[in-house]
Amino acid sequence: MAKNLTKEEQIQKGLEVLLLGREWYLKGRTKNQLDPINKVRDLYLRFDEIHKMDLDPEAWQRDLLEFEKGVEYEYEEEYGYKKEIEAERELEKETKKETTYQEKIRKRLQNYLDEVKTQFGVTINFQSKQCSLKESDLLTIFSISSSILKSYAHLTSDDALQLVLRNWKDKIAFPTFLIVVRYAIKFKLPIVFQYNKVMWFRQEPRRVYPRAITLMDGKLGLISYDTKDKQTKSFILSRIQNPELDFYPELSSYLNNEMELPNFDLIDYLNNNPNAKFQKKEVTYTIWMTKNNLDYFLHSINLPCKVIEEDKKTNSALVEIKTYNEYLIFDMLFNYQRYAKLIGPKEAVSAFRAKLHDLTQFYAETKAKQPTKKDSPTKGSQKGKRK
Numbered sequence: 001m002a003k004n005l006t007k008e009e010q011i012q013k014g015l016e017v018l019l020l021g022r023e024w025y026l027k028g029r030t031k032n033q034l035d036p037i038n039k040v041r042d043l044y045l046r047f048d049e050i051h052k053m054d055l056d057p058e059a060w061q062r063d064l065l066e067f068e069k070g071v072e073y074e075y076e077e078e079y080g081y082k083k084e085i086e087a088e089r090e091l092e093k094e095t096k097k098e099t100t101y102q103e104k105i106r107k108r109l110q111n112y113l114d115e116v117k118t119q120f121g122v123t124i125n126f127q128s129k130q131c132s133l134k135e136s137d138l139l140t141i142f143s144i145s146s147s148i149l150k151s152y153a154h155l156t157s158d159d160a161l162q163l164v165l166r167n168w169k170d171k172i173a174f175p176t177f178l179i180v181v182r183y184a185i186k187f188k189l190p191i192v193f194q195y196n197k198v199m200w201f202r203q204e205p206r207r208v209y210p211r212a213i214t215l216m217d218g219k220l221g222l223i224s225y226d227t228k229d230k231q232t233k234s235f236i237l238s239r240i241q242n243p244e245l246d247f248y249p250e251l252s253s254y255l256n257n258e259m260e261l262p263n264f265d266l267i268d269y270l271n272n273n274p275n276a277k278f279q280k281k282e283v284t285y286t287i288w289m290t291k292n293n294l295d296y297f298l299h300s301i302n303l304p305c306k307v308i309e310e311d312k313k314t315n316s317a318l319v320e321i322k323t324y325n326e327y328l329i330f331d332m333l334f335n336y337q338r339y340a341k342l343i344g345p346k347e348a349v350s351a352f353r354a355k356l357h358d359l360t361q362f363y364a365e366t367k368a369k370q371p372t373k374k375d376s377p378t379k380g381s382q383k384g385k386r387k
Contacts, residue, residue: 297319
């Protein structure tokens with residue numbers, strides 16, 4: 001390798017071997033027809049190439065050019081231009097050399113996997129095709145995902161990560177996806193996934209070039225250049241599903257990639273680009289509240305708020321709350337019932353009244369549709385009974 005890795009770097013490489021190896025080899029999901037993974041040796045060689053490229057792209061390019069020159073030289077020998085050694089002896093020598101090299105790769109990758117076992121308690125065996133990491137190991141998957149995120153995300157949080165994992169159907173696919181995104185960001189590679197848009201009931205296919213992962217409006221977002229809309233946008237990670245997890249075909253053609261992406265500055269994007277916002281426009285709500293509930297309210301709500309007026313005669317107060325989340329405000333009003341009342345803005349009051357009206361109608365209709373209690377079969381008509 002180009003350098004000695006730190007323990008944390010070895011753990012990250014080990015997670016790549018475990019998660020990508022599970023996806024590409026154990027599950028057999030690689031779609032690259034040019035370089036298929038038929039045996040464990042193919043998987044080892046692929047990881048060796050990926051890690052070399054990741055650690056020192058320039059050195060990898062030089063080695064690739066040298067290799068291509070060597071191939072040309074071998075073709076010259078085959079056609080009789082230069083043939084100093086017998087073909088069979090040369091083949092035997094190359095086979096032995098190749099086997100020794102593969103064993104070195106295997107030992108190095110195993111060292112990475114040993115670090116993962118120590119850190120997370122999970123293992124993988126490519127010979128027996130067994131992996132101890134299961135979909136039900138939610139705490140372990142969370143810890144692995146957090147470790148990968150912290151290695152390259154601009155900003156993250158445990159609460160936001162938990163929200164993402166709750167919404168991903170294939171839990172182990174999420175940390176695998178994070179690895180794919182890291183390589184896609186570094187080498188400007190495209191990735192493909194299905195995306196659930198807000199309030200939509202269907203998924204849309206997306207092909208994007210990832211630029212960064214960070215927190216936005218309290219949610220983890222993937223900032224990417226969308227090839228459909230031809231602009232940089234933010235995608236909520238919890239709404240991404242069914243990602244394609246084999247990035248090797250794109251990586252192998254990295255040197256020939258002619259895609260030019262627009263200049264990207266993360267801070268400028270977050271501060272000035274309207275596509276960076278997931279939520280609605282922030283609104284200032286004014287709420288009347290009894291002072292008996294005010295102290296609990298101020299110490300329980302995690303939103304910017306302030307008391308703007310107090311009335312000792314009615315033992316009440318007016319409170320202002322700034323938020324983009326109208327659902328949280330409406331939920332709070334329902335919980336406080338008669339002890340809190342929405343005063344403004346007028347548009348919000350009208351919207352809340354409309355919701356109350358719709359709910360009243362809904363429950364009235366539901367009650368009307370409920371079947372009446374049937375008479376007991378033993379309860380017959382009074383007619384004909386003995387007096």
